[in-house]
Amino acid sequence: MTTPTLKIENLTLGFKTWSGTAKVLHGISLHIKKGERVALVGESGSGKSVTARIVLGMLQQLKSARITGSVEFEGVNLETLKPASRHALRGTRMSMIFQDPTSSLNPVYPIFTQFKEVLERAQPGITNEKARERAISALADVAINEPDRVLDSYAFQLSGGMNQRVMIAMALANNPALLLADEPGTALDVTVQAQTLKLMSALVEKHHTSVLFISHNLGVVREFADRVYVIYKGNIVEQGPTGQLFDDPKHPYTRALLSAVPRITGGGIPDLDDDPSGFTAPLATHDGYSERELLA
Amino acid sequence: MKKTLVILTRNPLSLIGLILVGLVVLSAVFADFITPFPEHVGAVVDFSNFNKPPQWPNIFGTDLVGRDLFTRVVYAYRISLILGIVVLAIAVPVGVAIGLAAGYLGGWTEYLLMRITDVFLSIPPLVLAMSVMGLLEPTLTNGMIAVTVMWWPWYTRLVYNLARSEREEGYVLAAEVIGASKLHIMFREILPNCVPSILTKMTLDFGFVILIASSLSFLGLGVQPPTPDLGSMVAEGAKYLPDSWWLTVFPGLAILIAVFGFNLIGDALREILGVDQ
Numbered sequence: 001m002t003t004p005t006l007k008i009e010n011l012t013l014g015f016k017t018w019s020g021t022a023k024v025l026h027g028i029s030l031h032i033k034k035g036e037r038v039a040l041v042g043e044s045g046s047g048k049s050v051t052a053r054i055v056l057g058m059l060q061q062l063k064s065a066r067i068t069g070s071v072e073f074e075g076v077n078l079e080t081l082k083p084a085s086r087h088a089l090r091g092t093r094m095s096m097i098f099q100d101p102t103s104s105l106n107p108v109y110p111i112f113t114q115f116k117e118v119l120e121r122a123q124p125g126i127t128n129e130k131a132r133e134r135a136i137s138a139l140a141d142v143a144i145n146e147p148d149r150v151l152d153s154y155a156f157q158l159s160g161g162m163n164q165r166v167m168i169a170m171a172l173a174n175n176p177a178l179l180l181a182d183e184p185g186t187a188l189d190v191t192v193q194a195q196t197l198k199l200m201s202a203l204v205e206k207h208h209t210s211v212l213f214i215s216h217n218l219g220v221v222r223e224f225a226d227r228v229y230v231i232y233k234g235n236i237v238e239q240g241p242t243g244q245l246f247d248d249p250k251h252p253y254t255r256a257l258l259s260a261v262p263r264i265t266g267g268g269i270p271d272l273d274d275d276p277s278g279f280t281a282p283l284a285t286h287d288g289y290s291e292r293e294l295l296a
Numbered sequence: 297m298k299k300t301l302v303i304l305t306r307n308p309l310s311l312i313g314l315i316l317v318g319l320v321v322l323s324a325v326f327a328d329f330i331t332p333f334p335e336h337v338g339a340v341v342d343f344s345n346f347n348k349p350p351q352w353p354n355i356f357g358t359d360l361v362g363r364d365l366f367t368r369v370v371y372a373y374r375i376s377l378i379l380g381i382v383v384l385a386i387a388v389p390v391g392v393a394i395g396l397a398a399g400y401l402g403g404w405t406e407y408l409l410m411r412i413t414d415v416f417l418s419i420p421p422l423v424l425a426m427s428v429m430g431l432l433e434p435t436l437t438n439g440m441i442a443v444t445v446m447w448w449p450w451y452t453r454l455v456y457n458l459a460r461s462e463r464e465e466g467y468v469l470a471a472e473v474i475g476a477s478k479l480h481i482m483f484r485e486i487l488p489n490c491v492p493s494i495l496t497k498m499t500l501d502f503g504f505v506i507l508i509a510s511s512l513s514f515l516g517l518g519v520q521p522p523t524p525d526l527g528s529m530v531a532e533g534a535k536y537l538p539d540s541w542w543l544t545v546f547p548g549l550a551i552l553i554a555v556f557g558f559n560l561i562g563d564a565l566r567e568i569l570g571v572d573q
Contacts, residue, residue: 090475102466108488121474
């Protein structure tokens with residue numbers, strides 16, 4: 001058994017406020033093996049994005065955040081790392097893709113300048129020619145037809161789909177071990193979203209990158225992920241392989257979530273059970289897919 | 297930059313602004329060649345020609361000791377421009393750096409820096425400049441210091457607010473994620489997005505700096521004689537109104553032209569760069 005790329009154990013997060021601590025995560029455990037694509041699914045405010053921020057080490061800087069539990073990246077506990085070596089991981093060994101690609105690119109610099117900055121993270125002092133060469137091949141990988149023109153353009157001159165592909169190319173440029181995708185494509189229309197996700201899927205397979213895919217879009221998750229964790233109010237409520245989880249949801253919350261997906265054949269939004277008491281039922285795992293069994 | 301210049305010349309108002317500012321700057325730079333009596337800048341006395349109304353070769357008339365007023369107005373422009381450039385060259389970087397730090401870093405840094413800024417902003421600008429001048433000797437250098445001291449907090453305020461909103465932008469988060477340093481984010485990510493606003497304010501301010509400096513010397517706290525200064529010329533001439541009107545009107549018009557020109561350009565820049573405040 002090789003060490004998983006990312007292993008989160010019993011992670012809790014609270015925010016200290018004037019009136020006590022607001023608990024956000026109640027001890028979640030998940031892991032991603034090398035080259036695996038794992039989805040974290042849940043509604044808004046369920047704790048998906050903060051999990052990604054903790055992995056990147058960006059919430060730890062916040063004075064009001066109270067974090068317990070362990071986050072291991074390639075077998076190293078991130079809490080024991082010095083800030084400097086932890087900082088060195090960002091942008092090189094782990095990177096992130098965001099929801100809104102256009103605002104994630106600085107409007108005052110052409111794409112190339114920003115691409116070079118990303119490459120410089122892994123290779124300080126890279127020359128312009130070398131950076132350009134690598135940027136062009138990275139953009140060609142995400143099916144951008146005129147990489148030269150795109151590199152000299154500004155983010156606002158490109159379409160949302162192109163920007164997202166640029167972001168994907170940048171995120172994978174340094175060959176990270178882990179890619180955190182925080183609702184990529186939510187800001188894009190459905191067809192473009194499908195295209196970019198397909199590209200991303202092919203690319204992470206090629207690079208053997210592990211992906212933590214954060215989304216509320218179940219259709220996308222079903223297409224993209226190998227395994228799924230369902231998160232509800234800071235608790236993992238169900239976990240299992242994608243196919244099984246979608247065909248045979250075991251947890252009441254997952255069932256409610258799945259029935260809320262609009263269907264082309266159905267008659268609009270279904271009536272949801274008004275009684276969410278079942279949603280807090282304990283974790284449901286599919287056979288052979290509990291944390292203990294998978295990490296054994 | 298070139299495109300901005302082209303657009304500036306299209307709008308009639310900004311074109312007027314450009315022409316006025318161009319005239320002011322050119323006359324200040326080439327003062328030695330366009331003025332008929334360059335030696336009249338200093339302590340020269342020519343009582344045979346004193347207090348003459350506008351006539352050839354003294355097109356603005358002469359002052360109370362017989363010096364050519366046109367010469368002195370043009371040289372005063374030179375001093376006003378130098379003062380404006382020096383004041384902005386110090387006040388803008390200082391104000392911008394403090395504003396960026398307060399806006400992006402937040403927390404205690406923000407409290408401390410912004411409260412200090414508020415203290416400076418709460419004192420009426422002219423009173424602050426006057427008290428600084430009162431403490432120091434009235435010279436050109438000290439005049440610059442006085443105006444600079446009252447000027448930087450406005451830039452801090454402006455940039456602080458801009459940085460506060462830019463901090464929430466996606467590209468700042470993206471930069472943090474790939475591990476960019478705080479300095480990099482402040483100066484290379486956020487600052488370039490504030491430049492249009494800063495540039496617009498600088499152009500608008502240039503006129504006001506000249507005006508404030510003139511006000512200071514009008515009150516006798518600025519540049520001292522015999523160095524020509526528009527404000528002190530107006531102050532001196534005001535005693536002899538309305539008979540020797542040229543002593544006041546021409547230096548006053550000179551201030552008006554400079555301030556008006558810079559304001560027109562500033563307004564036009566604001567529109568072109570899409571700054572709305």
